[in-house]
Amino acid sequence: MADRTNESGIVPFLRAGSAPDRTRREGWQQWRRQRDLFTPAPKLSLEEYTALSPRGRGLHDIHRTATHMNIGLLETPMSARITKLMRSRLRNNALNFEPGTRDGLMISGGGYLGKTETACAAAAGFEDVWRDLHHQLLPPPVEGTRDLFVPVAYCRTPVRATPKALCATILDFYGAPHPKTLNGLIRAV
Known part of the structure; x- marks a missing residue:
């Protein structure tokens, strides 16, 4: 079995540089585009693992550690309801052209339950759809102008x-x- 690296020897599961700062426009856009790119380590049988070279086993062990440290957010009935409600509010607020207050959403609960990640995932999903719609309906930016199209601010x-x-x-x-x-x-x- 071959080692789990590409031909250039670069380990594809390690992030280059620091984590994007979602509280800044550039960091949010980077996180939104890269949020689903992580590939978890494959499950290997004992035979497959022992057939790897020592380097391959070491890389696989690091990949497994990275998988545990970056475990994906599990959807629960509550997170599914929050995601549905949040996307609905974002869509409704984006289509409301009247002046005045927009509907918001408060998500409460203890620490480390996934509130922030659920909200960010819902907002990023909305932005993906909104950007696609924007690019279908509106012409490309005019050269020489500043095109700042950022429908979500975290x-x-x-x-x-x-x-x-x-x-x-x-x-x-x-x-x-x-x-x-x-x-x-x-x-x-």
């Missing part, structure tokens, strides 16, 4: 976020300047 906020702090966090995501007043912040957002 923002970490404190538990008791104020409107001012939330607006500042959203503007930070896009790298935009902060107006001095709350009304200015709201208009900028």
